[in-house]
Amino acid sequence: MVQFLSPDGTYGVPAEYAEYGKIIADLKEEDFLKFYRHMTRMRRFDNEATALQRQGQLGLWVPAVGQEAAQIGSGHAVGKNDHIFPSYREHGVAITHDIDLMAILKMLRGVNHGGWNPDETRFHLYAIVLGTQVIHATGYAMGVKFDGKVGTGFAERDEAVITYFGDGATAEGDISESFLFAAINNAPLVFFCQNNQWAISSSVETQTTVPLYQRGAGFGVPGIRIDGNDVLASYAVTKKHMDDARNGAGPFMIEALTYRIGAHTTSDDPTKYRTQEEVDYWTARDPITRLEKFLRRQGINDSFFEKCAEENEIMAGEIRAQTFALQAPPIENMFQHVYAESHPLIEEQAAWLKGYEASFETEGGAA
Amino acid sequence: MPNSVEMTIVKAINAGIRKAMADNDKVIVFGQDVAALGGVFRVTEGILGEFGPKRIFNSPIAEAGIIGTAIGLTMRGYRPVAEIQFDGFVFPAFNQITTQLAKLQNRSEGAMTMPVVIRIPYGGGIGAIEHHSESPEAYFAHTPGLRVISPSNPNDAYWMIQQAIASEDPVLFFEPKRRYWQKGMVDLENPPAGMHQATVLRQGKDVTIAAYGPMVATALQAAEIGTTEGRSIEVIDMRSMSPIDYATILESVKKTGHLIVTHEANINVSISSEVAARVAELAFYHLEAPVLRVGGFDVPYPAAKLEEKFLPDADRLLEAVDRSLGY
Numbered sequence: 001m002v003q004f005l006s007p008d009g010t011y012g013v014p015a016e017y018a019e020y021g022k023i024i025a026d027l028k029e030e031d032f033l034k035f036y037r038h039m040t041r042m043r044r045f046d047n048e049a050t051a052l053q054r055q056g057q058l059g060l061w062v063p064a065v066g067q068e069a070a071q072i073g074s075g076h077a078v079g080k081n082d083h084i085f086p087s088y089r090e091h092g093v094a095i096t097h098d099i100d101l102m103a104i105l106k107m108l109r110g111v112n113h114g115g116w117n118p119d120e121t122r123f124h125l126y127a128i129v130l131g132t133q134v135i136h137a138t139g140y141a142m143g144v145k146f147d148g149k150v151g152t153g154f155a156e157r158d159e160a161v162i163t164y165f166g167d168g169a170t171a172e173g174d175i176s177e178s179f180l181f182a183a184i185n186n187a188p189l190v191f192f193c194q195n196n197q198w199a200i201s202s203s204v205e206t207q208t209t210v211p212l213y214q215r216g217a218g219f220g221v222p223g224i225r226i227d228g229n230d231v232l233a234s235y236a237v238t239k240k241h242m243d244d245a246r247n248g249a250g251p252f253m254i255e256a257l258t259y260r261i262g263a264h265t266t267s268d269d270p271t272k273y274r275t276q277e278e279v280d281y282w283t284a285r286d287p288i289t290r291l292e293k294f295l296r297r298q299g300i301n302d303s304f305f306e307k308c309a310e311e312n313e314i315m316a317g318e319i320r321a322q323t324f325a326l327q328a329p330p331i332e333n334m335f336q337h338v339y340a341e342s343h344p345l346i347e348e349q350a351a352w353l354k355g356y357e358a359s360f361e362t363e364g365g366a367a
Numbered sequence: 368m369p370n371s372v373e374m375t376i377v378k379a380i381n382a383g384i385r386k387a388m389a390d391n392d393k394v395i396v397f398g399q400d401v402a403a404l405g406g407v408f409r410v411t412e413g414i415l416g417e418f419g420p421k422r423i424f425n426s427p428i429a430e431a432g433i434i435g436t437a438i439g440l441t442m443r444g445y446r447p448v449a450e451i452q453f454d455g456f457v458f459p460a461f462n463q464i465t466t467q468l469a470k471l472q473n474r475s476e477g478a479m480t481m482p483v484v485i486r487i488p489y490g491g492g493i494g495a496i497e498h499h500s501e502s503p504e505a506y507f508a509h510t511p512g513l514r515v516i517s518p519s520n521p522n523d524a525y526w527m528i529q530q531a532i533a534s535e536d537p538v539l540f541f542e543p544k545r546r547y548w549q550k551g552m553v554d555l556e557n558p559p560a561g562m563h564q565a566t567v568l569r570q571g572k573d574v575t576i577a578a579y580g581p582m583v584a585t586a587l588q589a590a591e592i593g594t595t596e597g598r599s600i601e602v603i604d605m606r607s608m609s610p611i612d613y614a615t616i617l618e619s620v621k622k623t624g625h626l627i628v629t630h631e632a633n634i635n636v637s638i639s640s641e642v643a644a645r646v647a648e649l650a651f652y653h654l655e656a657p658v659l660r661v662g663g664f665d666v667p668y669p670a671a672k673l674e675e676k677f678l679p680d681a682d683r684l685l686e687a688v689d690r691s692l693g694y
Contacts, residue, residue: 049438113470117478118442125474129466136467137433139439146395146421147443174463177432184427337477338511340535344610 001257002237003227007285009035009293011232023236029298035076035231036295037308039068039288042092044099046262048319049091049108053266057323058108064089066229066261069287070194072096073234074256077120077242078162083118085137085163088126089194093164097123102322112333131172134191135291137163138178141187143250150188158246160188161237168199170215171207179251183220185352188245190238191216194228196260201273203285213255213317216301221251239359259285331357371554377547379521380410380486383528384448388418391446394532396423398433398486400448406430408488408547430460430557437483446482448532454489454541455498461506466671468537469512481512482534484528489517490581492515492545492629493676496577501668502632506548508540508609508641514608517541519549519583523559523606524641538562541608543581563607564613571601574625574688577642579605582629582679589684599686608638614678617650624655625691634662656694659687 004024013021014045046063053061064071067089075096078084086093091104103116107126127133139162144150146364149159156184169175170193182189195203195212208215215225228232232340234256239254263270270279292305374382388394396411402425405412414423426433430451437447453458457464464485472480491500508515514536518524524542531538559564567581569590578586583604590600601619605611620626626646628639643658661679669677 101645112476113474115474115476115478116443118475119478124442125471129462133436133462135435135463136439136442139436139441141439142436143440143443143445146440146445173459174431174435177427177429177435180429181432181436206501292523337475339472340472340477340480343514345614345635 001225001227002233002362004232004236005231005290005294007228007290009290009297011294020236021235023239024232024257032269032291032295032298033300034305035072036236036288036291037311038072038076038092038095039231039291040308042068042072042095042317043288044316045091045319047093048316049105050262050266052320052323058105059110060108061266061365062089062108062264063262063266064091066259066282066287067194067196067197069231069291070228070256070258071233073231074162074238074254077235077238078082079246080214080240081156081159082242083122083124083140083159085124085139085140085161086126086179087130087169090126090164091164091336094123097121098329099123101319105319105323106326107249109323111326111329113365115194127364130169131174134165134169134178135174137161137190138182138187140184141182141189141289142234145187150246151282155246160190160242160245162190162192162242164192164194166199167193167195167204167207167212168202168297171307176219179219179221182251183216184187186250188248188250189251190241190245191223191251192238193222193255194258195255198260198264198274200264200268201270209308210322211255212305216251216253221253222317223253223255225255225257229290231287231291254308258287297335370556371552373550374521374525374579375548375550376521376524376543377408378497379553380528380542381412381414381527382553383525384411384472384532385417387448387529387532388414388422392422393444394422394446395440396448397426397437399426399428399452401450405448408544410486410488410542430456430458430465433483433601434460434463434468434483438463438471438481441481441483442479448484448486448531450486452488452499453499454503456489456558456568457487457503464507464513465510465647469476469510472536473512473544481537482532482538483537484531484535484536486540486542488543488544488547489541490543491668491674492673496671497668500674502630502663503619504539504541504608505632505637508638512537513609514538514563514607515541516544516607517580518606519543519578519604520549522553523604525553525555526558527562527606530558534562545582546581547629549584555557560606561609563612564630565603565605565607565612567598567601567619568604569602571599571623573599573623574627574691575601575603575616575619575623576684576688577603577605577626577628579608579630579638581631586629586682586684589681589688592681593685593688595664597686598685598686598692602617611642611645613639613645613649616646620646620650622655626658627661627684627687627691628653628658629661631663632680634660635665635674637662642663651660656691659691
């Protein structure tokens with residue numbers, strides 16, 4: 001397992017991972033500080049969203065507490081031409097690519113089903129049906145290859161694709177088919193599996209008997225396991241394999257071993273299926289705490305950490321205010337974008353509902 | 368080059384795909400065995416030689432993967448024409464078609480469109496083993512976001528495949544496999560109609576039979592026999608199962624007052640069920656009899672030695688004509 005930051009914040013590069021270590025050596029202080037800033041922003045956002053759900057402002061929330069290193073590290077390793085196909089818990093990856101977090105909350109509030117433009121953001125829509133996005137990412141990466149945007153020798157021209165999924169999703173056939181299609185096409189694709197060890201109440205042993213990073217090997221997709229709570233491992237390993245994919249090395253799988261500290265969603269009750277001892281064990285391996293210890297050892301002082309906390313409070317306040325202000329969409333939105341071209345049934349039903357709704361207004365006006 | 372050429376449906380689809388590929392280099396064709404072999408029905412024969420392996424290639428035997436990668440490729444700007452080898456093999460891809468392909472445009476609030484064509488040889492009558500003779504069109508017509516069409520003759524096949532490829536929406540293109548080798552003239556210059564327009568193939572005044580795909584030839588045969596029994600039968604080729612062109616059907620019903628809808632698919636919760644319900648809503652006072660449905664029975668598609676009794680034939684259509692007129 002690739003690890004550069006131990007749980008107590010000690011930094012070290014094992015000889016066998018020296019190649020990844022070189023990538024970390026290229027990082028500047030501002031990069032480490034950015035990782036910390038984004039990891040704490042992710043957690044503050046997550047906690048705010050949980051609170052909003054508890055207040056009835058969101059229909060549901062999908063917490064990712066504990067997975068900050070896996071997401072922020074890998075997210076920052078994605079290049080400016082690359083595309084990202086997330087599952088539905090990648091709020092941190094969204095932060096690394098400046099996605100408007102309100103777009104995510106709109107979904108969870110029930111205003112729409114997504115609605116951001118993946119062509120502009122390169123961060124594709126959340127996928128609720130497990131594994132479906134992985135085969136889309138594979139097709140997209142095949143298209144990148146067909147377009148000749150791999151291994152051109154010009155780094156600014158080449159592109160790669162990364163897709164996120166969890167340990168639970170690995171059981172889906174779509175993911176096995178994705179390994180195959182990606183391998184036979186030598187597609188520039190990194191499969192990033194966040195093994196947070198629980199698929200709702202099913203432990204990872206329900207999904208696999210072999211380590212998940214080995215899952216792609218039989219299809220021709222090599223893999224590696226990283227400490228998913230180490231942001232430096234997450235960044236360096238993802239950066240290396242995204243660079244390799246852009247250069248024509250083909251698909252690769254990264255299993256980030258992490259832990260879902262929170263519930264699967266706000267509808268879940270994890271006390272029914274796992275022990276407090278287990279949660280405590282992983283809380284002691286918290287990804288943010290270990291980065292903070294590392295940074296303090298590097299001489300980063302209180303003022304930085306306090307400033308981060310202040311910025312995050314401001315962000316949380318803005319999120320809260322904007323969520324309260326979210327309005328239900330106009331009724332006619334339901335009929336929009338079902339088809340790109342005219343469809344008589346949709347038009348007829350939209351017109352009918354408009355008239356039906358108007359009939360109440362007329363009655364109201366008469367009364 | 369002559370304005371019209373005689374072709375089989377197989378050759379007409381092939382010619383239509385080639386035309387679309389020549390017009391737009393983003394059109395790519397893939398599926399099981401479509402490249403060197405040209406597909407098990409040879410619909411894509413010769414395309415590899417003309418356009419090369421970047422435009423047509425074989426996929427692994429993984430239907431969800433075929434449609435899933437088609438979705439990813441269309442996000443990248445390609446216009447995939449994916450083949451599912453047989454009707455009964457589409458179900459591994461059902462999730463990708465119904466929860467993803469049909470919904471991604473809606474989910475993205477129009478930021479993305481999904482111009483993917485899925486070609487599916489469908490229907491029975493060829494003496495095949497299980498899973499090779501089915502008519503699963505209603506599953507897809509039930510799903511918002513998809514368009515579902517089926518040509519019945521070479522001219523429609525040539526034009527409708529091109530219209531499907533040009534559409535910004537996902538189109539399921541059902542090919543009437545037992546009519547693949549039926550010949551007809553193809554007008555290479557002028558399309559007969561839009562891909563969702565029904566056409567009146569035969570005028571009549573007593574009864575209307577609405578059919579699509581492989582049953583159109585059966586309906587025409589029934590109409591021909593009907594004349595010897597003094598029946599004047601109007602035949603409509605519906606051509607599209609989603610959306611359905613009700614205007615053409617209603618105009619005919621207002622004239623004849625009698626409607627029979629037929630397909631090979633099971634009747635229960637089928638395209639004919641929907642047409643019967645809608646026509647009853649929209650033309651109740653014009654109907655002289657209930658709308659009758661003539662289709663396959665509500666059983667699994669039977670073994671080949673029984674399919675002749677499963678599939679509606681001209682006699683079953685004429686029996687329905689008698690019932691309707693005798694109501």
